[in-house]
Amino acid sequence: MIFGTEILKYREAILKDLADLVAVPSVRGAAREGMPFGPEPARALCLILDKAEKMGFAVRNVENYAGHAEFGSGDDLAAVAAHVDVVPAGEGWDTDPFTLTRKGNLYFGRGAADDKGAAVVALYCLKAIKDAGIRGNRRLRVIFGAGEETGMEDLDYYFRKEEMPSMGFTPDSDYGICNREKGILRLDLLSGEKNESVVKEFQAGAVYNAVPDHAEAVLSCSAKTADALRKAARTAEGGFAFEPVPEGIRVTSKGKASHAMQPQEGFNAAAALIRLLSAVFSREELGGFFSFLDQSVGFRYDGSGIGVRQSDEESGPLTLNLGILRVKDGSVRAGIDIRYPVTSDGDKIFGEIRRRAEEAGFSAELLEDSKPLYLPGDSRLISILRDSYSEIMGKPAELYATGGGTYARAMKGNAVAFGPFFPDEPDRRLHNTNESIDIERFMVHAQICLEAMYRIFTA
Known part of the structure; x- marks a missing residue:
């Protein structure tokens, strides 16, 4: 029946x-x-x-x-x-x-x-x-x-x-x-107490497990630098808008949301905005933390930038998503979501990320390790x-x-x-x-x- x-x-x-x-x-x-x-x-x-x-x-x-x-x-x-x-x-x-x-x-x-x-x-x-x-x-x-x-x-x-x-x-x-x-790892990368960057405000994402479709930053910069940003945006990947503010300029980045288990299906507005800023500002101007994010996280959804790329036959490759980015009270926090293969070890993955973050002068805080x-x-x-x-x-x-x-x-x-x-x-x-x-x-x-x-x- x-x-x-x-x-x-x-x-x-x-x-x-x-x-x-x-x-x-x-x-x-x-x-x-x-x-x-x-x-x-x-x-x-x-x-x-x-x-x-x-x-x-x-x-x-x-x-x-x-x-x-x-x-x-x-x-x-x-x-x-x-x-x-x-x-x-x-x-x-x-x-x-x-x-x-x-x-x-x-x-x-x-x-x-x-x-x-x-x-x-x-x-x-x-x-x-x-x-x-x-x-x-x-x-x-x-x-x-x-x-x-x-x-x-x-x-x-x-x-x-x-x-x-x-x-x-x-x-x-x-x-x-x-x-x-x-397995699911959720962690924060933290810059510390002092933000020496030209980036005075940055806001992207609301949850770890989604690709942010919107990001915006307030930058302390000259009119000449603001023009350089507009020029760079014409050829950069993504969509950007600019608005003069007393501090300098506000830049808005438009992306495409997606579930963190398949970040490659979306377009990360936060990563795109960091990439644009990296094209115009020097590492000293942008600050080490944003440069670290651009080089180690960014659009590298497979974790290769931060040394954790891997895969297994049973469940496929590791994926990495930059889900949240905030500048607040002079410090920067980046929220990361990682999905790792069923035969892998979340402790080892986080350990490698923490090691690389600390070598660069930053810290990593583990929020969750949900085992496979x-x-x-x-x-x-x-x-x-x-x-x-x-x-x-x-x-x-x-x-x-x-x-x-x-x-x-x-x-x-x-x-x-x-x-x-x-x-x-x-x-x-x-x-x-x-x-x-x-x-x-x-x-x-x-x-x-x-x-x-x-x-x-x-x-």
Whole structure:
């Protein structure tokens, strides 16, 4: 029996609830009491848990870090985990990023693809199982996180309070089955207390895990030097704008956003602006830190500039992204995101970066080292997911590796990433402008998701 097709009857309800969820601009903000990721992620979490409770599920909100809706009984637990927080909207949208907008088969909105659409579908899959009166062999949860995009502390905290599922998946990647996730390093490069540079202000990026599409700097320079910058910009890679200010000139750099796991798909506005400044100012004028960034980081997405280029057969090459750059109170901070191969060692990678930074007179601070995930292809869970995919698609799901970090690694080897998108789909602009889902393809995902949830519930 194919159970997954039962989800099709909920299509309009899914779109309505997705519109409600997209309308919440659930970007991480300053923490408040009871709201560790700020008010908007908490509001999104409460919204979807309220919808779950009205469907008749047992729900729990774990201090606005994450929450769940649960169905069934038994000592064992299976889970599907999705998130309701989003990255900042960025610039250049053709529609309001926080209004779900239809154009043909496409529905646009920040979070529609990553990961609110999948969160709503998973909830309705749970509802379809409940409405059909299915009796399972364990409890089944849909877990909703509120801080996935900024480090996944949400599920780390959640699992300190809640039990770990024996099996599960997260619909926050691609099909087939992602049983290998690269390690994730996040670190800051720091200049120290004194900024002797002509760069008096610099601002780019809001999160580590996205290529910044906008950067701007205020420079202390003469009118003659400002003219030299304008001239250099004509042949430089990127788009630049200039505005006179009392200190000298403000330069704005326009780039293209992309997910940090594939920085080569974007265009880094911060790296482009540093490259422009390096073409006009001497190392002494620009300052050693900016010169170090240009030479060691810049557009070298493979880590070769800072000595950490590497690859393996299981998961592919290391990638490096300059996600954040700030000049504040006379010091400079650069935020770096690295995705490293599953057979590699994050400690050694950071050690090499720190060594090179210290040799240049700067420092490096490790913020996170999320170890790689590798689940064997002959595991029971992968067998269930392969069969679920085959039931809907008529062919088995392939195994693959990703540079993305998903909730699967938070479930300690008991879960993998599975869906919601298909390899032959065009760019969905994750973490970029005009994020969207193709509703016809997404409802195919919904059938696979329901089939998988039904099978892990009844296996």
